[in-house]
Amino acid sequence: RIYPLMRVTLTTSDGASVTVSRQLTKHSGFIEKAITDMAVDDNAVPLSAVAVDVDDATLKLVIEWLTEHRDDALPYPEKTDEERRADDIPAWDQAFVQKWDTKEDQQQTLYAVITAADKLDIKGLLDMTCKTLANKINGKTVEEMREILQLECDFTEEELAEIRKENAWCEN
Amino acid sequence: IATGRCHVPLDALFSRRSVKALLAFPDEILLEIIERLSFTDRLQMRAVNHRLYDLESRTAATAAAYRSVSTGLEWKMMDGLASLTIETVTGSISIFTLPLETGLSVLKRTMKSCTFDTMKLLHVDEKCLSKFAFYLRHVRAKKLGFYTIEQGVSD
Numbered sequence: 001r002i003y004p005l006m007r008v009t010l011t012t013s014d015g016a017s018v019t020v021s022r023q024l025t026k027h028s029g030f031i032e033k034a035i036t037d038m039a040v041d042d043n044a045v046p047l048s049a050v051a052v053d054v055d056d057a058t059l060k061l062v063i064e065w066l067t068e069h070r071d072d073a074l075p076y077p078e079k080t081d082e083e084r085r086a087d088d089i090p091a092w093d094q095a096f097v098q099k100w101d102t103k104e105d106q107q108q109t110l111y112a113v114i115t116a117a118d119k120l121d122i123k124g125l126l127d128m129t130c131k132t133l134a135n136k137i138n139g140k141t142v143e144e145m146r147e148i149l150q151l152e153c154d155f156t157e158e159e160l161a162e163i164r165k166e167n168a169w170c171e172n
Numbered sequence: 173i174a175t176g177r178c179h180v181p182l183d184a185l186f187s188r189r190s191v192k193a194l195l196a197f198p199d200e201i202l203l204e205i206i207e208r209l210s211f212t213d214r215l216q217m218r219a220v221n222h223r224l225y226d227l228e229s230r231t232a233a234t235a236a237a238y239r240s241v242s243t244g245l246e247w248k249m250m251d252g253l254a255s256l257t258i259e260t261v262t263g264s265i266s267i268f269t270l271p272l273e274t275g276l277s278v279l280k281r282t283m284k285s286c287t288f289d290t291m292k293l294l295h296v297d298e299k300c301l302s303k304f305a306f307y308l309r310h311v312r313a314k315k316l317g318f319y320t321i322e323q324g325v326s327d
Binding site (some may be wrong): 137 | 204217221
């Protein structure tokens with residue numbers, strides 16, 4: 001059992017320190033592993049800070065999400081391939097992500113949170129942010145996808161013709 | 173910064189810099205995103221560029237997704253054209269008429285990717301039937317039965 005009052009200090013990649021409850025960090029496989037590796041009792045406060053490769057601004061967003069999801073069941077349920085879908089994002093999470101839409105660099109924020117969720121091994125947050133990105137792409141043409149994702153086409157004309165032929169049946 | 177006996181070496185920990193573009197994500201993250209796209213969006217995604225094409229094709233080859241897209245498939249060959257009829261879980265029916273070779277590649281892909289309740293084969297010649305039998309190795313069907321006009325009914 002993890003006692004809610006126990007706190008852990010995290011140091012960010014840009015040098016900030018943030019102290020959070022173990023009730024939140026228990027959702028991060030990376031932080032929990034780091035604490036275990038410090039050879040302290042599971043329920044003790046680690047003697048030193050845990051360094052995370054996430055900047056302060058992104059970590060604040062991660063902590064905001066963790067605070068809302070602090071009571072989520074662990075371990076995070078593994079989804080079968082059939083259960084992978086993008087249209088089941090909880091209302092709070094949708095509103096949380098929509099707040100970024102007012103930012104000029106909202107896509108960069110989404111990328112930063114996806115990266116943080118991956119590095120910190122927070123499966124629920126990774127799941128939600130990947131769904132959000134998938135939803136931005138769903139229903140778009142290839143050209144629109146390239147524009148949204150800011151990707152260049154690196155196919156030759158011959159390769160493109162071949163792919164168009166392969167995809168022709170779903171573009172009807 | 174004191175890190176205690178952190179299991180990840182710091183140089184490795186800080187080696188992955190911030191992601192500014194989608195393709196800077198490692199393959200496992202891109203796959204997480206691709207696997208949440210709909211069937212047709214995945215096909216569109218593979219046309220974006222080489223890396224996404226390779227990743228999407230890899231997941232298709234392992235039949236990782238788009239199951240339950242189709243409940244029925246009907247394949248016909250007439251006058252050198254292949255006609256593929258797909259019935260989706262929502263009951264809508266799409267019919268695609270394609271040149272034979274293109275149709276075969278679509279059939280192969282669809283059979284690797286979907287779960288079927290029923291399959292029908294109509295007007296199939298021997299060469300096509302042998303290819304179909306080969307593709308059957310990949311198919312996921314709740315109840316597989318296929319029918320050919322020339323060869324009667326098989327289960």
